[in-house]
Amino acid sequence: MARAVTTRRKIATTVLAWAIGLLIFFPIFWTILTSFKTEAQAINNPPLFWGFDFTLENYAVVQERSDYMRFLWNSVIIAGGSTILGILVAVPAAWSMAFVPSRRTKDILLWMLSTKMLPAVGVLYPISLIFVEFNLLDTRGGLILVLMLINLPIIVWMLYTYFREIPAEILEAARMDGATLKAEILYVLTPMAIPGIASTLLLNFILAWNEAFWTLNLTAASAAPLTAFIASYSSPEGLFFAKLSAASTMAIAPILILGWFSQKQLVRGLTFGAVK
Amino acid sequence: MGRITLDKVRKAFGDVEVIPPLDLTIEDGEFVVFVGPSGCGKSTLLRLIAGLEDVSDGQIRIDGKDATAVPPAKRGLAMVFQSYALYPHMSVRKNIAFPLRMAGLDKAEQDRRVAAAAEVLNLTDYLDRRPGQLSGGQRQRVAIGRAIVREPAAFLFDEPLSNLDAALRVGMRLEISELHKRLKTTMIYVTHDQVEAMTMADKIVVLRAGHIEQVGSPLDLYRAPRNLFVAGFIGSPKMNLIGGAVAAGHDATTIGIRPEHISVSAEAGDWKGIVGLSEHLGSDTFFHVTCEGIDGPLTVRVGGEVALDYGQTVWLSPDPAQIHRFDQNGLRIA
Amino acid sequence: MATQHARSAARVMMAPAVILLLGWMLVPLTMTLWFSFTRYLPMRGDSIERGLDWVGFENYVRFIGSSSFWPSVQATLLIVGGVLVITVILGVLLAILLDQPFWGQGIVRILVIAPFFVMPTVSALVWKNMMMDPVNGMLAHLWRFLGMTPVSWLSDASVQSIILIVSWQWLPFATLILLTAIQSLDREQLEAAEMDGAPVMARFWHIVLPHLGRAITIVVLIQTIFLLSIFAEIFVTTGGSFGTRTLTYLIFQRVVDSQNIGLGSAGGVYAIILANIVAIFLMRIVGKNLDR
Structure with a gap:
């Protein structure tokens, strides 16, 4: 007791x-x-807190100058699209691994994890070539695919750990109660899985939103999301503290x-269920 | 109706045979308890009857009709799980109504039956709560409610009381027995607790390693255990099993004598021994007595409050009519 | 438990995910491996259609032999190691602090976690300009206030600056995981140790730290994998100059700036091998957890 x-x-x-x-x-x-100051006040000495x-x-x-809304929209489409597409592919896979496990389930899960460890820079050129070949360079579709x-x-891992927590006895109870497979999925499984799916959506939306290797390397003007937009501020001519701050605030606030x-989901998602 | 017949039912997981071919008939309206140590296959047997596991060989008939390949939803049985398996996202009312909803009953009929079940189980005040807000005993009752509303051919219970504390367990035991008396529906109940088996069953099925060791009424099993395993498993405290010269004197390899069938005397008797630990329950007293020529201490049960000192010398006398004799294969000698 | 029917259905449902990931892994990996054994300079007109010259292990030898290789390994080790040491030590301390009862726990937790959600390009730019600018940055103001000469952080203390920026981003991650682990520590264990007469420090060393052992290992392994491939932070701040050219950045420059695909691919293969060595340890821990 405490x-x-x-x-x-x-x-x-x-x-x-x-x-x-x-401090952090x-x-x-x-x-x-700073985003609410004038440029002159932004670099005032001493710094102005009030x-x-x-x-x-x-x-x-x-x-006005950079058409911020377009980048924001690209970020929303790319992060949202890749997450939804990923969920659509992952839900059936995670479901079958959690409820119909076989001897190979563990190997498949670990292998999937290992693909996540592939250093992006190692495959940068091949991916660029493939993108050029299929006209995907600087398209939102291409980025959605890569981020997915x-x-x-x-x-898959997050959903798997969530699904596995749904006790098999509950599904059996539904069967004993006369539920067909469809009713079982509709009335019992789905309501119980929705919180897990929602958390997965959320965390992966964030990860996709902040992804800054492929978004920087595979976009130019038309499909660039906020990561690339902000990076363009690193050139000296774009350097105005107050405007940089405003752009940054808009990029990170949502x-x-x-x-x-x-x-909570962050811990589970990023440690692949090893820490809960 | 709920007569269930198992005909040479066999279950194997891969190469491992959990249940060798087995025959069993459960009569309509009977309260049958499957009892045995953990891993004896009693839960598997129940799940085979439920249809949650596929039968490897043999046939299961419910009311004479072959149900071996019928999916669980269509067998007309209801089950109460060890973890209760309540639907956490549904209110108590919806949980209990779920099987009715699946059966396509109209709303009024659903409400009527849920209300009736809630009345019987004292759940009326909790109908709009979620399972998470209930105590263990209440959850247990919801699980039973969910089972009774659909008026099944038989109820299956899979160790339903093992998650409750001791006091609640005794109460629920009575409630389930009461329910059986009132509904007169077949009930199959799995437990590892022989006290539950003895107190509730019309018929006990003792299982070990997938084999049926003995089938009979509680008192049949108590009076005439078919073998050493049943003798040791049924009855509390356990039957004293004695080998060696003492058993040979009765023309047996092993003899068994229950603690309540031994009398104690400070002066004279058959076996001389020294009193070890005493357990005072108030209503009874158990003594652990080490006797000359007998391996291991014997347990003796004496009614009421009796005081014997640790280390005191006593004489024990078994009631000759209550001595159980077993041969070298552990089987009862009639 | 499952019937035959369920098994084949499961296989069908798993197929899209498996096929997609298999393609994602095998196709580019095979191409990288192929390029790494060829001379591939698109600027000089080499292309797949015309056929690439096979050069054996030349790229691998040249990549290691180049004068930028060892400095890049050193930069990588410094940055990864520095960030790991800082985030783990501060993470443990911070997790213990946040586990204590105090007013406004929820809000402080939010403040501490916030940097993790800042996109890498933003945090790099904010630190580069708002914090580390030698004239108008917050640190310059602070230095002047303390009577010292402001430092040109990103050129004079470039590696340290990158370590600081990246540590700021990853400290929340370490703290959050370690905090979760601390909260799962059985309080009775600590009380038992207290009854056994162990003082605060002894309880920390003998009970809290061993309990955190697994979580720390996981933090180290996962961060290592992510840190080995940090990119945006360097891209936006120093562009790889002033000794901050990590292995990842060197490969990026070989591929993108000097358009030497063969050489860059050989570097990529090295990076993949390196990441896999770390990954094996991580997978072992995660795999054990699966059996539970």
């Missing part, structure tokens, strides 16, 4: 934990804050919010 902790100790822990939390969060906080003129101008300028493939092992919902 014991009462002295108030003094709790205060000390609180102060320390908040100090460290704020500071770069993000600073970026968000007392600056709050402005939304940077956001307007970023959208690199995240497929994680999706995912930060989604991410906070997926903390």
Whole structure:
């Protein structure tokens, strides 16, 4: 049983934990804050934490000059498309491995995991060649396919660990209760699997959104998602702190919010069920 | 109706034969308990009857009709699982109504039957809760409710009380027996606990390694165990089994005497021994007595509160009419 | 348990995933392997249609023999090792801290986890400009405030800077996993140790740390696999200069900048072998967990 902790100790822990939390969060906080300053105030010396003129101008300028919405839309389509496609392929596979296991199930799972370890740079040129050959370069379809493939092992694994937690006895009970296979899947299995599928969707959407090797290397102008858009700010002529901050804030805000919902699934998903 | 006949039913997983060909008839309305140590195949046998496992050979008939290849959903049996297997996403009401919904009954009839079952099982106040919000005993009752609403040909219970604490277990045992008396439907009940078997069954089937060791009423098994295994398994505390010269004196390889059939005297008797540990239950007292010429301590049961000192010398006398004799194959000598 | 029918249905349902991943693995891998044994310079007109010259192990020898190879191995080891040490040590400490009761636990957890969700290009750019810019960066302000001369982080302390950026990104991951592991520690074990007279540090060394052993191993292995292929952080900040050219980045430059596909592919094969060595250990742990 938990014991009462002295108030003094709790205060000390609180102060320390908040100090460290704020320190770690500071770069993000600073970026968000700067995005609301004017360019001049953004590089003011000393740095301004308060007392600056709050402005939304940077956001307007970023959208106007670089057509931010197009990149955002590309990110949504690519991350969303690859995740949904991955789920569609993975659900039947994970289902059959969890409920109809065979002697090879474990080997197949581990082999799938091993494909995730393939260093991307090792196959960069072949993939580029294939993309050129099939006219996939700088298309959203091509990226959806690649991101689906690199995240497929994680999706299968996550779903597998979730499905395996559904006790077989419940499915047997449904059978004893007179449920047909269709009724069993519709009324018993699916409702029980939905939380797991939702978590898998969420985490893989985040992973796909942030993916920055293939999105940088396989896109140019038309299919570039936010990762590539932000990278274009690294060139010196694009360097304005406030605008960079506004662009960055817009790129990370949606995912930060989604991410906070997926903390628990993050551990399970990224450790392939080895830590829960 | 619910007469179930197993005809040379055999089950093998790959090369491993879990149940060698076996014959058994369960009469309509009987309360049959499959009992045996873990791994004896009792749960497998139940799952074969349920249809959750395929039979390797042989035939299962329900009310005379061959059901061997009939899927579980169509056998008209209901099952209560060890883990209860309640649907976590459905309310108690929906859980109980599920088999009715699957059978395509109209809503009014579903409600009527759920209400009746809830009434019987004291679940009326909990119908809108989820299984996660219920205690172990309540979940157990929901599982039973789900089984009774569809009025099955027979109920199958797979160690239903093993997840409950001791006090609750005794209560549920009575409730299930009560239910059987009222419904008069065939019940097949699997347990490893011989007390459950003795107290509930009309007929006990003792299993070991897939073999039926003995079939009979609780008292038949108590009075005339067919072999050493049944003798040791049925009865609590266990029957004392004695070999060597003492058994030879009775023309047997082994003799068995139940603790309640031995009397204790401070002065005279058949076997001289020294008192070891005593267990005082209030209603009874168990003594562990080490006797000369007999391997291992004997357990003796004496009614009421009796005090014997640790290390005290006593004499034990078995009731001659209650001595069970077994031959070199462990079989009962009539 | 399952019937024959269920088995064949299962095989059909597994097929799409297996076939897709098999193709994804085998096709490019075979091509990389093939290219690595050929002279393949698209700028000079080499192409698959015209046929590539077989050069045996020449690319493998040249890749290792080049003057950039060993520095890149060194940079890789420094960055991967540095990040691992920082994230594991700080991760353990932070996990223990966050496991203590304090006010606002939920919010602090969110603050600590946030960097993991920042896309690599953003975190690299934010650190490069907002934090590490020698004139206007936060660190420059801090240095001046403390009376020191601001540092040109990404050129003068480039490797350390990359380590800092990447550690910032991965510390949440390590912390979160270790925190989950700590929370699964049986409190009674700690209380038993306390009853046995073990002081705080002894309890940490003999009970908490061994309990975390498996989680730490998993953190190390998974991070190693991801860290070996960090790309965007270097691409956006130093572009591989100032000693930050890792093996991954070197291969990228051979393929993309100098368009020497044969040489780059040989490097790729080395990278694949390296990743697989780490992967074997990870798979063993994960595989054991499956049998449970």
